[in-house]
Structure formats: structure tokens, C-alpha cells
Amino acid sequence: MDIHNPTYVPGHQLLAGKSVLITAAAGAGIGFAAALKAVQEGCRGIVISDIHEGRLNEAVEMLKKETGLDQVYGKTCNVADEEQVQALVAFAEEKLGGVDVLINNAGLGTSKALIDMADDEWMKVIDVTLNGTMRMTRQMMKVMKARGQGGVIVNNSSVLGWRAQKEQAHYAAAKAGVMALTRCAALEAAEFGVRINSVAPSLCAHPMLKxxxxxxxxxxxxxxxxxxxxxxxxxxxNVMIFLASDYSSYLTGENIACSSQQA
Structure with missing residues (x-):
């Protein structure tokens, strides 16, 4: 493969027979790409969520059309709202007969110098990106523990959890928090057979960023x-799917950089 002009990698049934729930998956970025890959990797059913209802409905229909999978469902959810988080997990559990894999993709980023940042600007990014990931992880851990059949949670973090960038203090703090949450929650979840890891992209060339x-x-x-x-x-x-699959059975509490960034 040409690393400068990569060719799309076809599925290899890494998620055969598994059910998947993905947040913030109705756009043109990582969330929808993960949903498409999950279906191409053989998942038996999938629930995607997003805060934008119209875009979510379009994404559900697109997934069905492109993959031929009937068991594709959508439900709106604002991960900053605990009631909506609980409702989403309950919906996915019902529709899929139990969720095997949760991918936490919801996040919010803006650019603002810290010296000019108001408290509400800081808190909005933290509440969606870090607290939202915590809410989804906490609720899914409760459900998976009660079911007693294990499971996998994959979080979307960022290399900014390790590295500095101007005007990104709020986002970097939130993503560093996601990394720490991943490590600590993984230790607790290991007791009942649930693995939790995160992927830390550097620069992802999706349309929204451009x-x-x-x-x-x-x-x-x-x-x-x-x-x-x-x-x-x-x-x-692809890295998210690897972490969601049985190929990463001995990995938990890890933050995997998906990056070619130089030090």
C-alpha cells in the first residue's frame, strides 16, 4: 500500500456476530467511518446516534443502502444529558438484544486562546467531550456488568491529550481526561470481563475539519x-475496529496513537 495515497481496506469479518453502538456517527467524519467499517466487518446489528436528527436519519438510510444490513437503527442523543444517555443505551440494548461494542466518538472542539476564554466556553467542550464519554462509559459498564457476558468500549481521544497546541487548552484537557478515564475505568471493568481502550488521532482529514x-x-x-x-x-x-475486535483481547486501558506525527 502507498502510505501517501492509501487504498481503502476491505472488511475481514473482525466483528462477525457482534452488535455495535456508536455516538456522533451521522457526520462525514470518524463516527460514520467507524459505523461503515463495523458493518463491513460483519457486525450483526448497529445503532448510531447523533444530536442532529435529520442528519442521523440520512446516515441510517445510507448505511442500509451501502451495506445491505437491515439491522441499522438510529436514535438522537446529546451525551451532555444523562437522561438521553440512559435512553440511548436502553434503546440499543432492546434493538440489538444486547450491545457488545460501544464506540464513544462524541466530542466538541473550538479554537480559542485561554486568556480570552469564558467559563461557559470551557465547560461546553469539557461537558460533551469528557463528561459525555464518561456518561456513556458509566452507563454501558453498568449494563455489561449486569449482563455478565463481557464487552468492549472504545473511546476517541486525541494526541492533544499528550501534546500542546495553541488555542486548544479546553479540548486538550478534555482529551487528556478521556485518556485517564480510559485507563482507570479499564481496571474496574476488567473485573467483569469488559475491555476499555482509546484511539488518539493526530490530524484526520475529514470534510468538517477542512x-x-x-x-x-x-x-x-x-x-x-x-x-x-x-x-x-x-x-x-480501522484502529477502532481492531480494538473492538477479539484481535486485541489482551489490550485494556491503552491509548493507541493513530498518527504519523513527528515529535
């Missing part, structure tokens, strides 16, 4: 990558 970020900044970020480009969303999704 639309929102200044071109000069994107060029600068691409210049830091060893391959001179951002990851395709499906390349990040």
Missing part, C-alpha cells in the same frame, strides 16, 4: 505529519 479550519493551519498541521497528510477517517476507524 471546512472549519483555516487553510494555512491545515498546511501547518500536515507539515508535522511524517506522511505529509492527515489520516483518512477510515484509517482511524
Amino acid at each position: 471546512k472549519s479550519a483555516p487553510e494555512a493551519l491545515l498546511k501547518q498541521l500536515e507539515g508535522r505529519e511524517a506522511y505529509g497528510r492527515g489520516a483518512e477517517a477510515w484509517e482511524v476507524a
Whole structure:
């Protein structure tokens, strides 16, 4: 494979027979890419969620059309709302007959210098990106523990949990929190057979980023990558699917960098 111009990797049934729940999966980024890969890897059913109902309905229909899987369901959810989180997990449990894999993809990022940042700007990013991941993880852990059949949780973190970038203090703090949450929750969940890991992308070249970020900044970020480009969303999704599969059976509490970024 040409690492500078990668070719999409077909499925190999890594999730055959498993059921999957993914948050923030109705856009054109990592969440939907992970949903598509999960189906292509043989999952028996999938629930995707998003805060945007119209976009979510379109994503459900697109997944059905592109994959031929009938067991594709959507439910709106704001992960900043505990009642909606509980309702989403209950919905997925009912529709899928139990969730085997949860992928926490929901997150919120903005660019703002810390010195100019208001408390509500800080808290909004923290509440969606860190607290939302915690709420979903906590609720899924309760359900998986009660069911007694194990399971897997995969969180979306970021290399900014390790590395510094201007105007990203709130997002970096949230993602560092996701990493710490992953490590600590994994120790607790190991007692009842649930694995929890996270994926830390560096630069992912999805359409939303290209639309929102200044071109000069994107060029600068691409210049830091060893391959001179951002990851395709499906390349990040591949790592998520690996962590969700039995191929990573001895991995828990790990934060896997999906990055070609140079030090």
C-alpha cells in the first residue's frame, strides 16, 4: 500500500456476530467511518446516534443502502444529558438484544486562546467531550456488568491529550481526561470481563475539519505529519475496529496513537 495515497481496506469479518453502538456517527467524519467499517466487518446489528436528527436519519438510510444490513437503527442523543444517555443505551440494548461494542466518538472542539476564554466556553467542550464519554462509559459498564457476558468500549481521544497546541487548552484537557478515564475505568471493568481502550488521532482529514479550519493551519498541521497528510477517517476507524475486535483481547486501558506525527 502507498502510505501517501492509501487504498481503502476491505472488511475481514473482525466483528462477525457482534452488535455495535456508536455516538456522533451521522457526520462525514470518524463516527460514520467507524459505523461503515463495523458493518463491513460483519457486525450483526448497529445503532448510531447523533444530536442532529435529520442528519442521523440520512446516515441510517445510507448505511442500509451501502451495506445491505437491515439491522441499522438510529436514535438522537446529546451525551451532555444523562437522561438521553440512559435512553440511548436502553434503546440499543432492546434493538440489538444486547450491545457488545460501544464506540464513544462524541466530542466538541473550538479554537480559542485561554486568556480570552469564558467559563461557559470551557465547560461546553469539557461537558460533551469528557463528561459525555464518561456518561456513556458509566452507563454501558453498568449494563455489561449486569449482563455478565463481557464487552468492549472504545473511546476517541486525541494526541492533544499528550501534546500542546495553541488555542486548544479546553479540548486538550478534555482529551487528556478521556485518556485517564480510559485507563482507570479499564481496571474496574476488567473485573467483569469488559475491555476499555482509546484511539488518539493526530490530524484526520475529514470534510468538517477542512471546512472549519483555516487553510494555512491545515498546511501547518500536515507539515508535522511524517506522511505529509492527515489520516483518512477510515484509517482511524480501522484502529477502532481492531480494538473492538477479539484481535486485541489482551489490550485494556491503552491509548493507541493513530498518527504519523513527528515529535
